[in-house]
Structures are given as structure tokens and as C-alpha cells.
Amino acid sequence: MSQKIKNSLNIFVLFSFSIFLLVAPISPTNFDLELSTNLYPDLLTCLIFAILINRPKLFPSYLILLIYILADIILMKPIGLYCALIFVAAELVRKYNNTIRKEPFLIHWFIFLLCLTAVQILYISIHKLFFMPSPQLILVTKQLVLTTFFYPLFDLSLKFFLRKEL
Amino acid sequence: MGKKSKNSSWKSLNIIFFIAVLILLLSTFILWRIDNPRTEVIRSKIIDILLPVFWPITYPVKVSSDILRNFETYSSLTRKNKELRRDLQEMMGWKEKAIQLEQKNAQLRALNNVKLSARLTWVTGEIVADSGNPFYQSGVINIGSVDGLKDGSAAVDGLGLVGRVSGLGKTSARVLFLTDISSAIPVIIKPTNQKGILRGNNSPWPTLEFVEKTSLIKSGDRVYTSGDGNVFPSDILVGNIFADKDKKIRVKPVAKFNNLEFLRILRPRNLNFSWTEQNLVGMENF
Numbered sequence: 485m486s487q488k489i490k491n492s493l494n495i496f497v498l499f500s501f502s503i504f505l506l507v508a509p510i511s512p513t514n515f516d517l518e519l520s521t522n523l524y525p526d527l528l529t530c531l532i533f534a535i536l537i538n539r540p541k542l543f544p545s546y547l548i549l550l551i552y553i554l555a556d557i558i559l560m561k562p563i564g565l566y567c568a569l570i571f572v573a574a575e576l577v578r579k580y581n582n583t584i585r586k587e588p589f590l591i592h593w594f595i596f597l598l599c600l601t602a603v604q605i606l607y608i609s610i611h612k613l614f615f616m617p618s619p620q621l622i623l624v625t626k627q628l629v630l631t632t633f634f635y636p637l638f639d640l641s642l643k644f645f646l647r648k649e650l
Numbered sequence: 651m652g653k654k655s656k657n658s659s660w661k662s663l664n665i666i667f668f669i670a671v672l673i674l675l676l677s678t679f680i681l682w683r684i685d686n687p688r689t690e691v692i693r694s695k696i697i698d699i700l701l702p703v704f705w706p707i708t709y710p711v712k713v714s715s716d717i718l719r720n721f722e723t724y725s726s727l728t729r730k731n732k733e734l735r736r737d738l739q740e741m742m743g744w745k746e747k748a749i750q751l752e753q754k755n756a757q758l759r760a761l762n763n764v765k766l767s768a769r770l771t772w773v774t775g776e777i778v779a780d781s782g783n784p785f786y787q788s789g790v791i792n793i794g795s796v797d798g799l800k801d802g803s804a805a806v807d808g809l810g811l812v813g814r815v816s817g818l819g820k821t822s823a824r825v826l827f828l829t830d831i832s833s834a835i836p837v838i839i840k841p842t843n844q845k846g847i848l849r850g851n852n853s854p855w856p857t858l859e860f861v862e863k864t865s866l867i868k869s870g871d872r873v874y875t876s877g878d879g880n881v882f883p884s885d886i887l888v889g890n891i892f893a894d895k896d897k898k899i900r901v902k903p904v905a906k907f908n909n910l911e912f913l914r915i916l917r918p919r920n921l922n923f924s925w926t927e928q929n930l931v932g933m934e935n936f
Contacts, residue, residue, distance in 0.1 A: 557693050619852070
């Protein structure tokens with residue numbers, strides 16, 4: 485029983501932290517403004533993929549749906565598109581988790597990069613397909629690289645917190 | 651055996667759930683694409699509801715980042731002080747000049763008996779969310795239609811134009827920055843009085859298009875809104891012209907897009923004209 489309570493408490497903490505990442509005005513890239521305005525790493529995606537790769541039970545699918553629909557609404561993105569793409573990627577990671585989880589950290593990192601790249605490529609191509617203002621490829625790539633650099637922070641800290649239970 | 655069949659039925663249920671959710675999301679997206687204005691209204695309603703909930707969450711981060719920023723300022727205090735003193739000296743000269751000009755202006759105005767146009771009023775709001783991604787350059791502010799904003803009102807920071815209100819909720823509004831790809835603003839280039847369109851392209855520096863004589867433009871020329879199209883009031887400072895590597899004319903906005911905090915939204919007062927077209931000089935014969 486206490487295990488169950490602990491589990492739901494963990495889920496709650498992680499969910500509120502992800503909400504925090506979604507709304508908090510964190511902008512570590514503000515210092516090189518001559519090159520890019522408003523280029524933030526997507527820390528929310530980092531967190532969620534780190535959880536899904538290491539311990540998917542801590543983040544149920546419906547919470548992923550909820551948080552990304554919120555993200556689409558708040559961040560003025562096309563409603564539903566990014567959410568759907570991330571959802572597919574997340575469920576794939578969840579499905580093959582038994583094999584993924586045992587791999588070393590570098591493979592995890594690579595899987596994250598792979599997922600995010602696939603999502604972004606699909607995102608841009610759907611933009612083009614629906615004749616929406618097409619995003620600049622350079623900026624998307626920059627954001628992708630930036631986000632990938634921030635991934636180890638989340639993955640390793642999560643591994644650190646989970647090491648007792650493993 | 652029983653366990654296994656239960657497992658597989660769970661799995662098929664999962665797949666059905668998965669596909670249903672996917673279809674729901676994609677149809678939402680297609681609905682957004684087809685009926686954009688209505689879904690945007692729904693979106694702003696949702697943000698209206700969420701904003702007060704999220705405000706306390708963002709507050710601590712804002713405070714701590716302010717502290718950090720202040721600390722940076724302290725560390726470069728002596729250097730800043732020197733710079734400021736030098737600037738001040740320059741400014742004293744300018745101040746003298748400004749006073750003289752003001753007096754002259756007042757004299758000329760008195761001579762001409764000029765009536766000034768209805769003055770603008772403004773409301774100030776704070777940016778509470780920034781879209782923060784390469785595709786959509788916009789922000790959400792914490793004032794809305796209750797405060798008298800209208801779609802299309804101009805948003806300025808202390809110095810220059812930031813963008814326009816596009817998407818209005820009761821207590822929140824979305825400001826589309828002039829750097830966004832869907833933003834186009836009629837402008838006038840000051841020393842030569844040429845008109846053009848300032849078009850955003852999601853880079854920090856929007857491009858200037860439809861200028862008649864590009865040869866007359868010099869880098870450093872100032873760009874103001876022209877007021878054409880009756881969306882913006884005229885003569886709001888936008889930025890300075892420069893040419894990029896490909897000889898494209900771009901504008902460097904004077905508004906500080908890196909730390910936008912407070913925005914001033916201009917509320918044009920409805921103008922009451924006491925004359926009709928017939929009263930204008932030269933219109934008697936029409």
C-alpha cells in the first residue's frame with residue numbers, strides 16, 4: 485500500500501515539475517542574442533524522455549497528452565500537432581522500454597536525439613504539407629542541438645535518484 | 651493462460667486507445683488549420699483560465715533571475731559608471747539643444763495656430779509567457795479586452811514598436827512581434843520619406859520591402875510606422891536600417907526583444923471630426 489502511495493506521489497512530483505518547466509521563463513540562451521532571439525532548449529521534452537527511457541511507469545500516457553496539449557495551447561503552436569508527434573514517439577519508447585532500459589547512457593542519449601529529430605522532421609514536413617508558414621531549418625536545428633545538450637542533465641540526475649531502486 | 655489472455659486483451663485495448671487519441675489530436679490540428687479564428691478564440695479563453703493558475707509558478711523564477719541580473723549589474727558597476735558619465739556629458743549637449751528646439755517649436759506652433767491630434771492613451775501590461783520557439787514570435791500579456799485592448803493595437807516597449815495585439819481574451823492578449831513571419835507593417839523611412847513594408851521573417855532583423863528608391867537609403871536611417879492602413883498610429887519609432895551580407899535591407903528594432911518585460915499597448919481614441927468632406931478647401935465643386 486505504501487509503495488502505491490509513494491508511486492503516485494512520485495508521479496505527482498514529476499508532473500508538477502514538468503508543468504513548472506513548461507511555464508517558467510527559463511532562458512539560458514539569452515546571452516547570445518546577436519545570433520538568435522528566443523531560442524530556448526526544450527527542457528520539458530528532455531525531462532519526459534528521460535523519464536520514459538529510464539522508468540516509464542512514473543509518467544503515464546494521459547499525463548503526457550495533458551501536458552503537451554497544454555504546451556501547444558500556451559506556446560501558440562498549432563493545437564494538437566506537436567502533441568500527437570511526441571505522443572507517438574513516447575509510446576514507441578515505452579513499448580520497447582524493456583530492452584532500452586538496460587542499455588548504457590550513451591545509447592539513451594542517442595535514442596533521445598533520434599526521437600527528437602524524427603519528431604522535428606515530421607513537424608516541419610506537416611507544416612509544408614498544410615501550406616503553413618515554414619519554419620527556418622537553421623533555427624530548428626539549433627534548438628534541436630541545444631535541447632540535446634541539456635538531455636544528460638535530466639537523464640543522469642534521474643538515474644542518480646533511481647539508483648537505489650534499480 | 652488466463653493471465654495471458656487478459657494481457658493480450660489489455661494490449662488490444664491499449665492499441666485502440668492509442669489510435670483513438672491520435673485521430674482526436676490530428677483532427678484537432680486539422681480543425682485548427684481550417685477554422686483558425688474560432689479555435690484561436692477558444693485558445694485565448696483557455697489561457698484566460700490558466701493564467702492565474704500559472705502565475706505563482708513562474709514568480710519565483712522571475713525573482714531569482716532578476717536577482718542574478720542585478721548581481722551582474724553590480725559586478726560591472728565601475729565600468730558602467732564611467733560609461734554613464736561620458737554619456738551624461740554628451741546628453742547635456744543634447745538637452746540644451748532639445749530645450750532650444752522645444753522653444754522654437756512652441757513659437758512656430760503659436761504662429762501657425764496648430765491643433766494637436768487627439769492624444770493616444772495607453773495601458774501597460776506585463777509579459778507572462780513567451781512562445782520561445784523558432785516558429786512563432788509572440789508573447790502573452792496579462793491585460794485584455796477588459797482594459798480596452800483591441801485586435802491590432804500597437805505594442806511598444808520603452809523605446810520602440812514591439813508588435814501588435816493579435817488574439818484577445820478577457821484578461822489576456824497575445825502580442826505578435828514584428829519579427830514573426832506573419833507580421834507586415836507599413837513604415838516610413840525618415841530622412842527620405844520613402845514608404846515600405848516591414849516584413850518579419852522569424853530572424854531578429856525583419857526585412858524592408860517595396861521601397862521605391864533603394865539607392866537613397868543609407869544604413870542608420872530611422873524607420874517609423876507610417877500609419878497607413880489605419881492599424882497603427884503614425885510616427886512610432888521602429889528601428890534603424892542596415893544591409894546584411896546579401897545586400898538585403900533589414901531593420902534592427904530598437905525595442906529590446908531579449909528582455910521584454912513590460913509592454914505598453916496604445917489605445918487609439920476614436921477621432922471626432924467636426925468637418926465633412928464638403929468643408930475641405932477645394933471640395934466645394936464636387
